[in-house]
Each structure stands twice: as C-alpha cells, then as structure tokens.
Amino acid sequence: MNWTDERVEQLKKLWAEGLSASQIAAQLGGVSRNAVIGKVHRLKLSGRGKTTSTQTRSKKVNTTASSGHRSGVATSVQMTSRVVTKSVGATALQQEYFADAVTQTVMKPSTDVVVPISRRLELVQLSERTCKWPMGDPLQPDFHFCGNDVGEGGPYCTYHSRLAYQPASDRRRVR
C-alpha cells in the first residue's frame, strides 16, 4: 500500500485530531503504526500542537445521568476510563464514550456500577489483554470493541464479563 494523496490527507486529519499512530494505522489499514509515525515525520507535522501526554490511566469522572428517572436505575454513575484527555477532538470523543456508558447502564441497571468506558479499539488492535466486548452494531461503520483491560485474563473486562451480548438494535429501549 502506498501513500496516495487521499491517504495522506486522512493521515493529516486524524493526526491533527489527536489520534495515536496505532489508531490511525488501524483506520487507514495496510500500514503499521511505525509507517504512520515515519510518514508523520517526513511530512514534518510531528508537533501536534499541545499534545498532552497520552495514556491517562484510570481517570475517574463523576457524572449525573439526566435520563432514567425510574426507580432502580442509578442516576449517578462513576466511570473508570483509560481514555485520553487531549485537546480538541477529544472532548467530542469523550462524549461519545459517555453515551456508550449510559446505554450500558440503562440496559443493565444496577447500583453503583463502575462502567468502563470504551477505548474504541479496532479489531486489529485487540490483544490478549484487551476487552473484546463488541460496542455498537456489527453492521454499522462505527462498530468497535471495548478494549479496556481484561480482568482475570478473560476475554472481557470485569464489567463486560458480567453481561451477555446483544446487538445494539436489540438493546435499544429497555426502558
């Protein structure tokens, strides 16, 4: 695979949005993260503005869910995440993660659930240490995997190992 104008353009865009080299590589397909980094350097766009150090591990966020008035449904959820808190595009991404978390809470209302936020990994980014819980509908373009740390070496993280998978289409309106 070679660097067509199209691919270079997408590389620039994704890099500017703050995605990591491996994420970009997975999205472009056909290239390794090294290839991406190499290209980034050759294009001389390494300095990504103010790239806050990545790898924010276990960042806690307290949020009040505005939905789910019904009894039993937790209205306050503490979420744990390894999600990166970078500059620009990251804010929007975090909101997406939150949306996922809320959906999960609704589908399985229980008190004081610690909801892991999706790292939105592509299939090729999964390893033995990443949660393989599918997020979204497999038929949709934004389908991805949880990607958080797996608990006791299982295929899913501690949260998802307690759930049974259902396609997103069946998950909707549990209320």
Place this chain on the structure above:
DNA sequence: CCCTGATTCGC
C-alpha cells in the same frame, strides 16, 4: 505488560 512517539538505517 500495556501503550506512546522518536530515531535510525537498510532497502
């Protein structure tokens, strides 16, 4: 161990 970007250097 997981991951990150940076650099080198043979191709």
Place this chain on the structure above:
DNA sequence: GCGAATCAGG
C-alpha cells in the same frame, strides 16, 4: 521515500 527495528518513556 518507506517502514521495521529499536529506543526512551508514561
């Protein structure tokens, strides 16, 4: 120019 291997680091 390309990218695998390697390095340094969180």
